Amino acid sequence: MISRIATALAALAFAASGALAQDKYPSKPVKIIVPYPAGQATDIAARIVGEALGREWGQAVVIENIGGGAAIPGLVTARGAAPDGYTLLMGTSAALVVNPAIMDKIPYDPFNDFTMIGPVFRNPLIIVANEKAPYRTLKDLVDAAKKEPGKLNWGYPGAGTTQHLTGELFKQVAGVDIQGVMYKGSAQAVQDLLGDQIQLSVDGIGRTCRTSRRASSARSPRPAPRAPAAARRADRRRAGLSRLLRRGLGRRRRDQGRAGRDRHEDLRRPAQGDERSRRAAEAHDRGPHGRQHAARRVDRVRQEDRRHLGRGGEEEQHQDAMIVARRASRRWPGPIMSPSRVSERDASGEKAAIFAEMKRLGGVPMVALIFRHLATLPGGIEWAWGVLEPAWRQGHLQEAAWRIARSAPMDPIAAIPRAALAPWASMPRPLPGSTRCCRPTTARTRRTCSRCSACCAASREAPRPRRSRRAHGSLRRLPGRLRR
């Protein structure tokens, strides 16, 4: 019953919201903060997506690079922006997942400060070697490293980056000793790789495939479109990367508001329609067939890894990047309170008439908080009523609300077992002064309950609102399948 009331009001609220949405987002230029220097994979992806979003929205999308400091300065800047959706952030798994996991204190909270809008690209990490290096496969590399422990070295862009962790993980899994060399960015590491200052590097496939044809291991369940064929063959045969990091990087909370979801849809369109985006970013939606195919390949790779390395290898190692928006904080200091509202008793004149008509048409005993809150704004409830009245009178709102509520996807949520709520029947009496009795039958018959005289006395003073015949009639007008 309660959800039925809420349902009706939800659709009403949204009808109003939809009508109001004529002032469409975005109405001014949007900024995307990239917390890395220009030219990196994240920056390239942001520029491709920004260009496509700009076309889609008809508004300029400006990319601002705030690099360095393990992406922290970029995230702090985004955190300080107004949470109005006009400042977005290219979040990465390194900034949003790895940093909080490995640093004691970071000046942002990835879960509460930002709203995740949608994935942008997945950049498989690969181990690359100089063209002149003698290794042809990853097995050659492992053999060489085992033969001369500590002689080989590899470059990575900064401590705690996904490249760094991937390299360390590879060393652990393969049981080899390779010397790590830290660089300010992957560009410098690649330069030294090409100059033969270092033998190996771990980096995203986008950058390294442009500079080197010797990608030793691209670990992805799907063939990466830009990886050389040899690397893809090598990929299928070797290396084991830990499931630990895979899980750590893979998990993220998608916390999206309505505007965020709309922007997510906007993100999907350019990715589907733009050939460059499609090539740059591997599509995430593979469908059931694609997933099965990937799972079969992953199993094959695991079996081969067990044969070569003696333990279970994992399917992929990659950087994730997603568009992120600033969100309002979850908790505010200060006393808990409800927003200002006009109570039904205090409403008079036109407001009271509108409230009464809303209750009658909606078949509900009280006016929803959203309307009582709107009534505090000058002309608010009159405007909402003016917009909604036709659809309300024709029953379209009620029908839509009913349909939507019944279609709510409850499957992903663990149901509350009925046994868990069983103790409620024997719970102590309600608070004194309440207008509801702890024993509904007693409240209905208005007899004093032996267990809670206080609330029953109160209920006599404040009779329980009854649903009018007309209200029942409005429900009866709904199609049968919706009434159920």
Next chain:
Amino acid sequence: MIDVAAMPRELAQLLDLVATPGEEGGPRVIQSLYRHLGDRPAFLALAVTLLRQRLEDGSVERAAGSLNAAMGRAADELARSLSAPPAPDARMRRVLERFGGAVIPQMIVVGRLLEEALPQR
């Protein structure tokens, strides 16, 4: 329905666990459903305990998100047949977005969860 101003401290602390954030620096929203249940604090405590895990693991929010999208589509369809003069107050948009985008979808999902867990009459 329990009055927020007259709410006992223990109850306020309980509802603090599930209240929805409002505008930055502004009041938080205690959903009416919880206030309806507020006159049965023991039941409310049980319900909040059972709901919290589902609220924190994001599953309620995901379901509310899907619902929100469906509501947006339905509202767009309905809005075609409605005429909307400019809103008289710019704050209205924020109110509608806050309630329609977060509070109401979440409470539909929570309401259905509780409804399905209660014994059928």
